[in-house]
Amino acid sequence: MALIVQKYGGTSMGSPERIKNVARRVARFRAEGHQVVVVVSAMSGETNRLIALAKEVASSPDPRELDVVISTGEQVTIGLLSMALQDEGLKARSYTGAQVRILTDDAHTKARILNIDEAPIRKDLDEGKVVVVAGFQGVDEHGNITTLGRGGSDTTGVALAAALKADECQIYTDVDGVYTTDPRIVPEARKLDTITFEEMLEMASLGSKVLQIRSVEFAGKYKVKLRVLSSFQDGGEGTLITVEEDNNMEQPVISGIAFNRDEAKLTVLGVPDKPGIAYQILGPVADANIDVDMIIQNVGHDGTTDFSFTVSRGDLDKATKVLEGVQAHIGARSVAADKTMCKVSIVGVGMRSHPGVASKMFRTLAEEGINIQMISTSEIKISVAIDEKYLELAVRVLHKAFGLEQAA
């Protein structure tokens, strides 16, 4: 008998029929003797509908009141799922974030969980009940309703699993696990049986949408066994996200290939090549609340250099305006913008102990005539910025070069 926390997203809660399917799945876990805590999202589309209503009544909705409104989406689904579970003959009980006392800070619409009172849940489980908890929401120390931001239900699931010391936290979604890369681009992409937290974090931060990045951090920190599964097919094992130290199998060199189309490059040309120039350029960009991703500064010649960095495409216009102000101030020649960029990354903890991964990546791309414009690396990731038109080609040739279509 295990204690399992299961989290179901908005698609799994999308209709009465789907909610009944979830109830039947939970009933099977109960029949196997497991204790089950279920965390649910709002029905798909509901949170957006509520936000749209709020924007119709107020030009800039107050965050406290917005949380009051949008937290109702999960309150509806916990009630509906509890009824459906009872209809399956199970004992079940719902809790809002306030009722189970998921204590958060007071940062409305993006609150962080501080504490969970697991005692009432433990008591219900001991009485044979399925406990159904609203994801995405909590309550601050003054009793105000808070929400955790997009994808916050994943975080609720992991936080509950940590508080209850659950045997496993299962995240049910519309894919059946984490893939080596997007199967829409590489049909040979393979579902991973396991991936490490570090790799999953890199994949998530690089644009893989399977799990919310904060929930992965949380699971890693509290050593919660996390599994991604499909809510639309039964019997799959999904992908288990592991703490590396627990895993003695030989690691593959590369676990996956992530990519991000949402990149734009800015270059300040003819910058005087002197100390402090990076700060003079990037300081005003940061002040404008623009996140900078990759940065490159060429070695100068004849006393000037070119300075490039990438931003999200949505920030390109704002960043260009900031740089045009900076340009005159620092005596640079001009500013160039390029929004046909993308980023392709290979991720794998195995690269720590395998030299030559970077050169293999660069050679593979060079053989296809793909020009690398920028490079950024971490201990378990190498990213390159390339022209967007090469994205699919780059992902395919790298997937093949690192043998990702075969199990390690």
Added chain:
Amino acid sequence: MALIVQKYGGTSMGSPERIKNVARRVARFRAEGHQVVVVVSAMSGETNRLIALAKEVASSPDPRELDVVISTGEQVTIGLLSMALQDEGLKARSYTGAQVRILTDDAHTKARILNIDEAPIRKDLDEGKVVVVAGFQGVDEHGNITTLGRGGSDTTGVALAAALKADECQIYTDVDGVYTTDPRIVPEARKLDTITFEEMLEMASLGSKVLQIRSVEFAGKYKVKLRVLSSFQDGGEGTLITVEEDNNMEQPVISGIAFNRDEAKLTVLGVPDKPGIAYQILGPVADANIDVDMIIQNVGHDGTTDFSFTVSRGDLDKATKVLEGVQAHIGARSVAADKTMCKVSIVGVGMRSHPGVASKMFRTLAEEGINIQMISTSEIKISVAIDEKYLELAVRVLHKAFGLEQAA
């Protein structure tokens, strides 16, 4: 400067534009220096939508979980109205039933209010805030969400006004006050400036849908000054519901005429005329959870009598079946059902001190050839059961006979 509790129903909250209209009305009261607490219902149709969802996931939804689901309707509107008020430049703060701690018993879907903690509301009012409270909902002593049943938002408004000792409780609805009778039947029907609690109770129990009957009882008990107003027109005084003792003006004999089409008559024919027969007939009817309204037992001749009573039309088939079982048992001849009945009532505290009201009513109906089938009276009300085809005629001639088109 007064403290005013305003309650807005689902129609007034029916769209973002209407919510903004309510915000502008509240702003005018604030501009006049009044403190305002607003109680709101869910957007019209929302509670029914949520109940329908519940019935799709479970054949017989658990009442605790149903309350979790349907209480979200008011949680959405308190947030939206608070945002809209802030958009008007006011300070505003929303409270769910649990947050303001509207303590109820644990009778889910029909809970009764036990206590309200008015301290946080008082504090907000003193800080110049408009306080927006969810109607229809509360919380039991264990923190479970409860709801008060249909029309429960009126009760929330009155209970808050009582707890805060508010100067007035204003119920905004889609009519501009209480009328002498339904203007769709009598175009000369006149809006009443005042009506007593007792009269309003009779009118409500006789089918006038302006106010929920429990809220009128509550207001009478706690001496809350209650006013019914239109949320769609400005400047009207509506109808003030008064404690009779406060009102020294001469009372009109009759204040209004109520009617109810939802009546059906059952007659047990040839009943042995002996003691205990009424109980033998009505006991099984009560056991079947059928409400009986008017009852008549004719004086017997040749040792038998006829026994008639009225029920709601929806209960007619069930009641007929019950009586067919009773018939053999008590040795009655047969059972007859008539669902073309209606009830017309005249209401007025003035009839206490004016004899002859009943005979005037009966004469008026007789002059039109309307046969009275049953009569029931209270201290301030006379009801007659007549054939439904005479309903409009009876209401019109009585309205004229008692001079209701002219102010008293």
